Amino acid sequence: MPKSSKPNSVESNAKDNNKKVTSESLVGGEAISDSTTSYSSSRRRTFGVTPRDPIHSEPADEANSSAAASAAYVYRKGDTRRAVLWLGAIFSMALLLMYILYLNMPPFTAEESQLLRLPATLDDAKQLGNLLYKYKSTYFAQVLIGLAITYVFLQTFAIPGSIFLSILSGYLFPLPLALTLVCTCSAIGASFCYLLSYLALRPLLHKHVANRISSWATEVAEHREHLFNYILFLRITPFLPNWFINLASPIVGVSLVPFFIGTFFGVMPPSVFAIQGGQTLQKLASTSETVTWRSVSILAVLALLAIAPAVFKNRLKQRLKF
Numbered sequence: 116m117p118k119s120s121k122p123n124s125v126e127s128n129a130k131d132n133n134k135k136v137t138s139e140s141l142v143g144g145e146a147i148s149d150s151t152t153s154y155s156s157s158r159r160r161t162f163g164v165t166p167r168d169p170i171h172s173e174p175a176d177e178a179n180s181s182a183a184a185s186a187a188y189v190y191r192k193g194d195t196r197r198a199v200l201w202l203g204a205i206f207s208m209a210l211l212l213m214y215i216l217y218l219n220m221p222p223f224t225a226e227e228s229q230l231l232r233l234p235a236t237l238d239d240a241k242q243l244g245n246l247l248y249k250y251k252s253t254y255f256a257q258v259l260i261g262l263a264i265t266y267v268f269l270q271t272f273a274i275p276g277s278i279f280l281s282i283l284s285g286y287l288f289p290l291p292l293a294l295t296l297v298c299t300c301s302a303i304g305a306s307f308c309y310l311l312s313y314l315a316l317r318p319l320l321h322k323h324v325a326n327r328i329s330s331w332a333t334e335v336a337e338h339r340e341h342l343f344n345y346i347l348f349l350r351i352t353p354f355l356p357n358w359f360i361n362l363a364s365p366i367v368g369v370s371l372v373p374f375f376i377g378t379f380f381g382v383m384p385p386s387v388f389a390i391q392g393g394q395t396l397q398k399l400a401s402t403s404e405t406v407t408w409r410s411v412s413i414l415a416v417l418a419l420l421a422i423a424p425a426v427f428k429n430r431l432k433q434r435l436k437f
Contacts, residue, residue, distance in 0.1 A: 270304020350381020
């Protein structure tokens with residue numbers, strides 16, 4: 116009696132199905148077949164970047180693996196709505212913290228309370244500076260902590276106005292304290308923005324700036340071995356806006372440690388000029404007065420020094436290959 120070929124055919128079909136999943140649905144190193152991919156694995160797909168954890172470890176893959184030819188993020192129905200809800204919830208908690216901070220500020224009069232707002236112009240900054248200077252000696256801790264938390268709040272949600280707080284820091288505090296305050300708050304706020312993007316905002320970024328992020332991923336891949344120098348260079352120079360660097364860094368695989376340290380030291384040179392301008396706040400007619408040809412020249416030299424080690428290292432490697 117001839118043996119049945121049914122078991123062999125079943126086994127063959129199973130192998131074919133496995134090959135199909137492996138060959139047709141691998142994106143960024145993960146199988147994303149509709150029938151086999153779980154919700155958790157699909158959330159890890161990004162803009163052509165191999166999924167990894169940029170927060171806890173440096174990427175170990177090849178430099179060019181961080182940038183694919185096209186975005187690999189797969190949009191899921193409801194992703195944008197969830198991202199907006201997360202952003203709204205986090206922003207609401209931050210506003211609650213700001214309100215608690217307001218309740219613990221010095222006992223301002225009703226007229227003074229009207230001046231206690233985020234400065235939108237230089238005149239607003241002057242009025243707020245005079246108000247805080249009046250209470251600084253008696254309520255030093257409240258003024259310092261209030262300015263720090265407000266600075267972090269603006270940086271976290273990419274709200275304009277931090278330049279006025281840098282100038283205010285120079286008006287209220289000595290240069291060493293003001294510079295430490297501005298650099299620390301800038302690094303912490305940028306890192307919170309980084310984490311916000313990493314945890315919740317990827318769908319919104321995919322919808323609005325996917326092409327720009329994919330292009331930047333290629334540049335990051337070229338500087339993979341010296342990310343600190345690269346972030347330092349970007350913070351000193353105006354080539355990329357800070358909000359974009361903060362939001363895109365976790366997506367293109369920039370680890371949090373070089374991101375934080377590079378931000379801390381990178382914002383230091385331009386902050387020095389803003390703080391020095393704040394020492395003569397009442398005489399300033401415009402924020403542009405804090406930027407001179409001398410300050411621009413110094414920033415240009417520092418930017419070249421920041422990127423020079425990476426350039427020389429790459430050239431040395433190219434020569435050694437020949």
